Amino acid sequence: xxxxxxxxxxxxxxxxxxxxxxxxxxxxxxxxxxxxxxxxxxxxxxxxxxxxxxxxxxxxxxxxxxxxxxxxxxxxxxxxxxxxxxxxxxxxxxxxxxxxxxxxxxxxxxxxxxxxxxxxxxxxxxxxxxxxxxxxxxxxxxxxxxxxxxxxxxxxxxxxxxxxxxxxxxxxxxxxxxxxxxxxxxxxxxxxxxxxxxxxxxxxxxxxxxxxxxxxxxxxxxxxxxxxxxxxxxxxxxxxxxxxxxxxxxxxxxxxxxxxxxxxxxxxxxxxxxxxxxxxxxxxxxxxxxxxxxxxxxxxxxxxxxxxxxxxxxxxxxxxxxxxxxxxxxxxxxxxxxxxxxxxxxxxxxxxxxxxxxxxxxxxxxxxxxxxxxxxxxxxxxxxxxxxxxxxxxxxxxxxxxxxxxxxxxxxxxxxxxxxxxxxxx
Numbered sequence: 001x002x003x004x005x006x007x008x009x010x011x012x013x014x015x016x017x018x019x020x021x022x023x024x025x026x027x028x029x030x031x032x033x034x035x036x037x038x039x040x041x042x043x044x045x046x047x048x049x050x051x052x053x054x055x056x057x058x059x060x061x062x063x064x065x066x067x068x069x070x071x072x073x074x075x076x077x078x079x080x081x082x083x084x085x086x087x088x089x090x091x092x093x094x095x096x097x098x099x100x101x102x103x104x105x106x107x108x109x110x111x112x113x114x115x116x117x118x119x120x121x122x123x124x125x126x127x128x129x130x131x132x133x134x135x136x137x138x139x140x141x142x143x144x145x146x147x148x149x150x151x152x153x154x155x156x157x158x159x160x161x162x163x164x165x166x167x168x169x170x171x172x173x174x175x176x177x178x179x180x181x182x183x184x185x186x187x188x189x190x191x192x193x194x195x196x197x198x199x200x201x202x203x204x205x206x207x208x209x210x211x212x213x214x215x216x217x218x219x220x221x222x223x224x225x226x227x228x229x230x231x232x233x234x235x236x237x238x239x240x241x242x243x244x245x246x247x248x249x250x251x252x253x254x255x256x257x258x259x260x261x262x263x264x265x266x267x268x269x270x271x272x273x274x275x276x277x278x279x280x281x282x283x284x285x286x287x288x289x290x291x292x293x294x295x296x297x298x299x300x301x302x303x304x305x306x307x308x309x310x311x312x313x314x315x316x317x318x319x320x321x322x323x324x325x326x327x328x329x330x331x332x333x334x335x336x337x338x339x340x341x342x343x344x345x346x347x348x349x350x351x352x353x354x355x356x357x358x359x360x361x362x363x364x365x366x367x368x369x370x371x372x373x374x375x376x377x378x379x380x381x382x383x384x385x386x387x388x389x390x391x392x393x394x395x396x397x398x399x400x401x402x403x404x405x406x407x408x409x410x411x412x413x414x415x416x417x418x419x420x421x422x423x424x425x426x
Contacts, residue, residue: 004030004340007090007100009080011036011064013044014301014325015106018332019073020406025333029340033098035090037079039065041401042131046394048168050134052141052175057131062401071404080269085276085294104332105283105299109264116156118231125231125258128164140257148184149256152236156228157192158263160317162199163357165191165261166211173218174360188253189215190226190238190260192314200319201353202309202373204366205380211364223251225313228260245313266303278305288345289332300328309372323354324371358390
């Protein structure tokens with residue numbers, strides 16, 4: 001029996017561990033190829049630390065080709081030009097094609113900075129969505145420290161990733177205090193969320209009061225239901241809306257350093273493929289992470305389509321957290337194993353969420369099982385242990401990527417924070 005060709009598109013958090021888990025699940029039954037834009041994995045959760053100089057980019061990088069080769073996984077770092085599900089192939093940027101029997105899409109999103117005038121790292125704001133962006137943000141931060149001015153942090157309308165915005169605000173506060181210039185840097189947090197701590201999840205446990213309290217204690221002002229109209233050099237033009245979406249107030253916020261999480265959309269190689277993606281370019285999947293029109297195509301992570309938790313005055317997307325992504329990876333690997341054995345897929349992702357929101361000197365952790373309410377577990381906590389756990393998480397996960405390990409991490413962490421299991425990072 002010939003080996004099945006499995007292609008994993010994307011080598012971020014989801015795609016990298018998907019390649020490892022699929023290799024472990026399928027063994028010699030499959031040829032596995034990873035296609036990525038670039039040869040390196042970057043530990044994106046550490047980007048807020050890069051932005052304030054606590055990490056060098058090289059410290060959170062893993063060069064993937066040799067690691068993949070050790071596990072008999074082919075790797076191509078030139079990136080995809082177009083996915084062709086009708087002909088079971090992916091066109092690469094050099095015009096060549098990689099054929100597949102099964103495709104696992106784990107690309108992450110395209111960052112839609114261009115949807116707001118003047119917004120983005122190529123315009124008037126900084127970003128932490130990519131490690132290169134975060135390194136550039138650090139250079140701007142050093143300029144700010146030499147010439148203190150106001151900071152604006154948060155997210156724009158349509159964003160679906162809020163944890164890093166809160167992390168960035170608190171980490172900036174911590175670092176500015178260390179430099180003894182916090183008193184010279186007013187800070188404002190702006191977000192489309194209807195309340196602080198919504199997180200795209202309608203809150204988890206007591207995140208609303210916890211995060212509001214953190215902001216008060218750190219003298220960070222906030223504006224919720226905030227729509228960014230445009231950005232010019234040193235000024236955000238923002239409209240605050242009422243519960244019905246009507247305009248409530250206009251704000252012109254001056255800044256010397258501004259970072260807002262952008263809206264996401266699907267990547268160009270997926271755009272416009274009828275039945276594969278929605279109009280925004282996110283991949284449509286069923287409960288087995290499989291596309292309904294193309295059953296040999298699976299998808300996981302930020303690139304999949306998930307409806308919002310409920311109506312909000314401004315568009316507020318649902319985050320795809322690491323715990324959820326990890327469970328999608330496991331479901332896909334086991335479903336592929338069943339399919340290759342001539343069976344129907346039965347595995348479903350748990351879609352639970354666990355988040356460590358590091359504040360530099362403490363933090364907030366939450367567990368939502370499932371991620372979208374109503375939930376069986378709705379828990380949150382805070383303390384210095386969260387910062388230490390985030391450091392351990394970074395160490396653990398980078399080791400996992402460097403060694404090609406497929407052991408799930410988030411379930412282990414969730415059991416620990418709920419007091420069920422002792423956690424070790426070594």
